[in-house]
Amino acid sequence: MTDTRALAARVSELSKQLERASFEYYVLDRPTLTDAEYDRLFRELQDIERAHPSLRAPDSPTLRIGAPPQSSLPRHTHAFPMLSLGNAFTDEELREWEARLVRIAGDDVRTAGYCAELKIDGAAVSLIYEGGILVAGATRGNGVVGEDVTPNIRTVRDVPLRLTGSSLPARVEIRGEIYYPFDLFERMNEELVKQGERVFANPRNAASGSLRLLDSSITRQRPLRFFGYSIVAANDVDLALARQSDVLDRLEAWGVPVAPHRRRCRSLDEAIAWAHALELQVRGTLNFAIDGGVLKVDSLALQEELGVVGGREPRWAIARKFAPDIAETTLLDIRVNVGRTGALNPYAVLDPVEIGGTTVTYATLHNEDLILRKDLRIGDLVQVKRAGEVIPQVIGPIPDRRTGMERRWTMPRKCPVCGTPVVRDEDTVAAFCPNVSCPGRQLEGLVHFASRGAMDIRGLSYARIEQLVTAGLIHDVADLYALREDQLKHLERFAEKSAQALVDAIAASKVQPLSRLLFGLGIRHVGATAAEVLAREFGSMRALMEASTESIGAVRGIGDIIAHSVAAYFGEPSARELIRRLHDAGVTMTEPEPVKSDGALKGKTVVITGTLPTLSRPEAAELVERNGGRVTDSVSRKTSFVLAGDAAGSKLEKARQLGIEVIDEAELYRRIGREA
Ligand SMILES: [Zn+2]
Known part of the structure; x- marks a missing residue:
């Protein structure tokens, strides 16, 4: 009896821990348990409950899929519950899973094949399309009730606002995962720190948190992305789909992004091999987080037959989880x-x-x-x-x-x-450190200059640069272009071939456009985007160097902080000298004109007003300009058309008075030959 009592105590303890972790994870977006720990506790509870069904409480965490929505966002009841997935941590568990399926549905399972997909570590969402138009978007919530985040979903760039293709069903639900790309995640956290805000623990919490913001204009600034993986429709809707692989193909045909590296596997062995390659080779190359692979019985008829276990997990799908990171x-x-x-x-x-x-x-x-x-x-x-x-x-x-021996740091x-x-x-x-010739700054400056987003010099790694600096061969970025093969090949770890390759790679970087060079110089506050805007606006290094702080600050997308920083940089005689040396070495000092003369909006003068459904004002302006149009501020007889969104005021009125055409965002997309 004591045994049962001890087990009951353990069940209660596990339930409490899991509930707290769920709350922190789903509601606060501030996880305290690692995924692996959570999974381990969850499994322990599941195992006890399976062996002792009487110990399962009606509100056991194993019966739930997530935490109920607790924000002030409107609620959204899912037409069909959003289930979660069972996990396998070893190949052996995958084989046991297949054996269970065979016991239920027979040997057909083995021959039907599996659809293998990445398990994106983001926030699951449901998107509702009516007549091909996005009408609603919701979070998973507890699987039955989620939060209505339609305005936020609309700001996610690759969620189609309108499905492409013909014969679209009257109503269909697309499920998938919203995620936050790695590179941009780091940048956002740094931004949040600057603003004194709490940072996100990981890209998944950033995705979920950004999606659930009450102000969609902030969500819009977050570069969320989407991958779709399933289509849900009422029984009387025949989509003529036989397999999960067809579902993914159909999503792509509708213009919905589908995660890469998917594969139709003929057997479980093939699927296991796929999962291994995923963990060891693919995972490190992706710009988004995955926490495993998902295997689904490919045949939809078999999926139907296998059904759902415990109201929580579909039997026909399983997540092969990776070793914890x-x-x-x-x-x-x-x-x-x-x-x-x-x-x-x-x-x-x-x-x-x-x-x-x-x-x-x-x-x-x-x-x-x-x-x-x-x-x-x-x-x-x-x-x-x-x-x-x-x-x-x-x-x-x-x-x-803590032991009490820990020391605070300043x-x-x-x-x-x-x-x-x-x-x-x-x-x-x-x-x-304000010292411009601080050796610490120079080393990092060289590393940045050679990096992928800047001059992209292959083979010039951190270690190599450190070696060259220590050897006294380079002090600043201009010195790179004076390096000779015979100087390098005496250095340690430099074969003749690699010396030549490095000199060639450095020479090859001379053709990089001005935008890359500006970014590479490491001017305070000038990131890749600002560098691009400046390069496009001024066209040449000379024009930018001669520009006043005011004219730099007047450029759209460049604020006062950047303008002052740029002007201060070029005001330094040492910087001007550096540019001169780079110029003499043959480094490109101009930006090629973007091709836009034959765009769909060539010769059009456009005024933008009001709040557009998905594009911000600068984004809409950029789109118009990229397609050959010109954006002006006020409506006149010369205006070709007005692009108007919600709450458009006097400009819209003026356009009507002058009889100037008014179009919406969807029409703009149509004119430039692009789906929204
Ligand atoms: Zn210093």
């Missing part, structure tokens, strides 16, 4: 690195730990503010995450495991490289 280790020290703009970036030195097949020793800590916010102390046991190509990150400390008062007193930037929370 989070580990615990000790934070040995916090050190500071000097960035290319002089920013002091603290990073974590860890007790080396194996995560997903790689040993991790260092992790980013972003900035001082984040360390204080997370209350990280040297000596803490911390959780470290490594996903894809993202730099390993410290998620946070495990305060329960930002050094002097630059750790050159000793110059540290300055605080007013615009951001960052501390930085």
